[in-house]
Amino acid sequence: MSGARYLKDRLGLYLLFSAAIVIFAAVVMLLPYDTIYVRDRAYLAIFLVSIILCVFVFLLGTMYNALLWMRGRGLVGTPEQRFLKLVPRALGFVRRRFRPFASSVYNDAIHLPKLKEASVTRWITHFLILGGFVLTLVLDLVATFSLDIAKYQPMIQNDGWAKLWIRDFGFELTGSMMLIGLAIACARRFVIRPKTLRTELPDAVSVLFLLAVVLGGFVLEGIGIAGRIPGHESNQAYSFLGYALSLLMPSSAGGIYDQAWLIHGLMSALLIAYIPFSKLFHMIASPIAIEAERFLPSEVGR
Amino acid sequence: MKKLDISSLEVLSLLRFDACTRCGECTATCPTGGEAQTDELVTPRGKILRLREFYLRQYGLRARLLGGRDIPKDQLEELAQKAYECTICGQCKTVCPARLDTISMWENMREFLVANGLAPLPAHEQIIKSIENYDNPWMQPRTQRSRWSRKIEKEVRIKDALKERCDVLYFVGCTAAYDPNIREMALNTSRVLGAAKTDFGTLRNDEGCCGSTLLRTGLRASASKLARNNLEKFERTGAGTILTSCAGCYKTIRQDYPRIGKVNAKVVHITQFITDLIDSGRLVPSKRLDQVVTYHDPCHLGRHNGVYDDPRKIIESIPGVKLVEMERTRDESRCCGAGGGVKTAFPELAQKIAGLRIEDAERTGAKLLVTSCPFCYQSLQAGIDARGSRLKLMDLTEILWASLSG
Numbered sequence: 001m002s003g004a005r006y007l008k009d010r011l012g013l014y015l016l017f018s019a020a021i022v023i024f025a026a027v028v029m030l031l032p033y034d035t036i037y038v039r040d041r042a043y044l045a046i047f048l049v050s051i052i053l054c055v056f057v058f059l060l061g062t063m064y065n066a067l068l069w070m071r072g073r074g075l076v077g078t079p080e081q082r083f084l085k086l087v088p089r090a091l092g093f094v095r096r097r098f099r100p101f102a103s104s105v106y107n108d109a110i111h112l113p114k115l116k117e118a119s120v121t122r123w124i125t126h127f128l129i130l131g132g133f134v135l136t137l138v139l140d141l142v143a144t145f146s147l148d149i150a151k152y153q154p155m156i157q158n159d160g161w162a163k164l165w166i167r168d169f170g171f172e173l174t175g176s177m178m179l180i181g182l183a184i185a186c187a188r189r190f191v192i193r194p195k196t197l198r199t200e201l202p203d204a205v206s207v208l209f210l211l212a213v214v215l216g217g218f219v220l221e222g223i224g225i226a227g228r229i230p231g232h233e234s235n236q237a238y239s240f241l242g243y244a245l246s247l248l249m250p251s252s253a254g255g256i257y258d259q260a261w262l263i264h265g266l267m268s269a270l271l272i273a274y275i276p277f278s279k280l281f282h283m284i285a286s287p288i289a290i291e292a293e294r295f296l297p298s299e300v301g302r
Numbered sequence: 303m304k305k306l307d308i309s310s311l312e313v314l315s316l317l318r319f320d321a322c323t324r325c326g327e328c329t330a331t332c333p334t335g336g337e338a339q340t341d342e343l344v345t346p347r348g349k350i351l352r353l354r355e356f357y358l359r360q361y362g363l364r365a366r367l368l369g370g371r372d373i374p375k376d377q378l379e380e381l382a383q384k385a386y387e388c389t390i391c392g393q394c395k396t397v398c399p400a401r402l403d404t405i406s407m408w409e410n411m412r413e414f415l416v417a418n419g420l421a422p423l424p425a426h427e428q429i430i431k432s433i434e435n436y437d438n439p440w441m442q443p444r445t446q447r448s449r450w451s452r453k454i455e456k457e458v459r460i461k462d463a464l465k466e467r468c469d470v471l472y473f474v475g476c477t478a479a480y481d482p483n484i485r486e487m488a489l490n491t492s493r494v495l496g497a498a499k500t501d502f503g504t505l506r507n508d509e510g511c512c513g514s515t516l517l518r519t520g521l522r523a524s525a526s527k528l529a530r531n532n533l534e535k536f537e538r539t540g541a542g543t544i545l546t547s548c549a550g551c552y553k554t555i556r557q558d559y560p561r562i563g564k565v566n567a568k569v570v571h572i573t574q575f576i577t578d579l580i581d582s583g584r585l586v587p588s589k590r591l592d593q594v595v596t597y598h599d600p601c602h603l604g605r606h607n608g609v610y611d612d613p614r615k616i617i618e619s620i621p622g623v624k625l626v627e628m629e630r631t632r633d634e635s636r637c638c639g640a641g642g643g644v645k646t647a648f649p650e651l652a653q654k655i656a657g658l659r660i661e662d663a664e665r666t667g668a669k670l671l672v673t674s675c676p677f678c679y680q681s682l683q684a685g686i687d688a689r690g691s692r693l694k695l696m697d698l699t700e701i702l703w704a705s706l707s708g
Contacts, residue, residue, distance in 0.1 A: 282323045282324075
């Protein structure tokens, strides 16, 4: 193959990648953030730049992992060519068979019948962590859209149903799911230590990193409630854990709210960047591995 | 720095290595890594993590940015050694919550080891040479392959499928053809087919090794050559059905051959064929045997191909026979220890695993242990002998013939 062709393939791939990150950056930078909790706009700017950089690292890492898969036997061309050919093929497959695809992803990522059969405790742990994580992402998208694009008043007003049930209770619930799941995971990993469980540095880092982000979210909520930061007037019925934590904090804690917000935001962004390089990447690779058997050409070794 | 060649790993294997959740579900039930011995590197998770760590050292993002690192030869050799301690039984595939097709991962991992000059193991080399030179793993001349049939040539008409047209081509397999202790399996299969007036034949001395051993040890290229030879002969016979009494041949012809060439005939295992004969009334086991029997699912037939019901239907069709199941049965069946080249390279380990299976069988209270694979038969018999067990071992065709010939 000619060098020019190879360069063209690489260029094509990196252009596609750059387009994705530029679109993401544009969307992030163009949103007005009128209702965001943090008061200092400099902190907001630091967070926005960080999230763009971290999503860039996440996409780069994910693409790099996929290019490594493409080095394997069974497909023709350079890894970049193979990847460029497979992306539309995979998207076409998902579009054509969306319902079976969605049901299969649900079954293999969330329902996990084999795990349920083997151990209900582990199944619940996995369900709480993954379910909480996915729901938090969904709620984040819903909240961002309603607040910054649709300007949906019930989501903005302090006593609006959407503010109370989605922004307060919703995040509290998904955070609690993750917290309980992670607590069980930590107990198994660091206290009970069953024979089959192997804890090496990457395993410990993944669990503890996620736990730190989730706990940070509750602490932030507690600081917000204790410090009477606008938007945190919720009571124990909605922000139950945040409210409980706020009882342990002085009202002066509100003075460090912006710093705490930034730390939580940066940790969340770093967690996203860490995914492709950690065991958490199985969230992406496992459903693809199962579905890939159906859309990859037979030469790849089905 | 000697760079690993990862181009022999399949796209799907590389993807599956990343998809492993490291949960360890596979480690507890792994016969070679978790049961007969405790060795993390032999377990599925251990192998995946180590291999992944090795290739990421040379191909990962860090290697790309800062340069790859050399992998000490002794570490690579250790991985190769441990990768071959796996029987490729597929128990890990059964329990894997992420539904990874571990069977193809291990076979592909061995191809990778061969491609990188780390395998096959010295213990396998003699068998491989024998297959490549004699078309069988037992260093026996080709002219002796059909010798087993002499004993029944007056009893049953077995056609020469390359000379006479027949409906069913019986692919005997090397073990039943050459091993005097297993020969009864070929004889009983032929007797059963004869009793049902099946129009069948064999390739006689022209039958070649199916290539299972080569495929399981990572020698795909050599196996493909054998497969193409056999496929050409299958085509020449014009038979509509290819029947095997060996679970290993069945897996190879049914699953691996279509990836190498076109298989125009229907591929069936003897247990499936007999079930049809019984269902259609062409075979009626009539002699009462009054036995309590337990059945061992061969991995290649059960977990690898999903054939669980047919052997049980046959056993239950025999008057007086009571089938009792072992605690671990069907897709959770414990391996006999012989597969994946373990019996050749690590006979003591194989015997230990077989011993565990014999214990399973003894716990049922059955007096008779039945299976339907020549390798399982060899391995389980060795386990019975080593433990001094009172269990009697029979191939499924043997017990069926005992009921038919009454």
